Amino acid sequence: MHDSFLNILKSRRSIRNWINKKIPEEKIIRLVEAARWAPSSCNRQSTKLLFVSDQKGKDLITQVSTGGKGFANLAHTMIIVLSDLRIYNLPYERNLAYIDGALAAQNLLLQAHVEGLGACYLNWALDKPETETVLYKHFNIPKYMVIVGVIPIGYPDESVEIKISERKPLGNFIIRENFINYKGFEYDNF
Numbered sequence: 001m002h003d004s005f006l007n008i009l010k011s012r013r014s015i016r017n018w019i020n021k022k023i024p025e026e027k028i029i030r031l032v033e034a035a036r037w038a039p040s041s042c043n044r045q046s047t048k049l050l051f052v053s054d055q056k057g058k059d060l061i062t063q064v065s066t067g068g069k070g071f072a073n074l075a076h077t078m079i080i081v082l083s084d085l086r087i088y089n090l091p092y093e094r095n096l097a098y099i100d101g102a103l104a105a106q107n108l109l110l111q112a113h114v115e116g117l118g119a120c121y122l123n124w125a126l127d128k129p130e131t132e133t134v135l136y137k138h139f140n141i142p143k144y145m146v147i148v149g150v151i152p153i154g155y156p157d158e159s160v161e162i163k164i165s166e167r168k169p170l171g172n173f174i175i176r177e178n179f180i181n182y183k184g185f186e187y188d189n190f
């Protein structure tokens with residue numbers, strides 16, 4: 001059981017090429033269900049998932065996004081992951097909104113994988129925050145929601161080879177008890 005779950009985790013890859021095929025509603029519901037069961041700070045469940053399949057909307061998101069240029073708008077659907085800030089004690093809990101949204105997004109990415117869908121989490125690191133105003137206007141996003149990230153998703157184009165992103169060795173992730181003997185690892189390259 002542990003092994004099979006690990007195998008699911010290990011076989012998921014970011015997918016950046018899709019065929020133009022609609023995602024059935026029952027799959028969408030299961031994606032949302034997966035996101036719904038993610039842990040969240042104080043069980044706040046602040047995440048909102050905005051599903052966009054309209055081409056104009058997808059083009060606009062890709063234009064604004066810092067990641068996914070040249071491919072994200074070709075996905076059948078793009079999901080904007082949002083968090084409702086009103087439920088957090090601001091400003092010091094602000095980051096929790098992003099953590100909660102990201103955990104929900106990861107659940108969704110894994111469910112997408114077992115559904116035979118392909119998705120890619122996209123960079124949302126705007127140099128000027130006002131750049132995203134156009135999206136708030138276009139999608140009528142309330143001001144109290146923050147955009148956590150964007151996920152283009154659809155049926156993978158099987159004819160395109162999937163990029164395998166290697167992982168650093170396991171030992172590179174583990175520190176036992178404290179950092180006293182830590183001198184950096186071979187793969188700590190920045």
Ligand SMILES: Cc1cc2nc3c(=O)[nH]c(=O)nc-3n(C[C@H](O)[C@H](O)[C@H](O)COP(=O)(O)O)c2cc1C
Nearest residue numbers: 012013014016066067068120121122123124163165
């Ligand atoms: C926060 C975050 C931002 C990312 N931004 C992009 C992006 O802008 N463009 C892209 O092609 N992939 C993006 N990715 C996907 C990563 O490149 C990918 O997860 C990583 O290379 C590991 O590959 P894998 O997902 O196939 O295991 C992002 C992933 C995360 C978690």
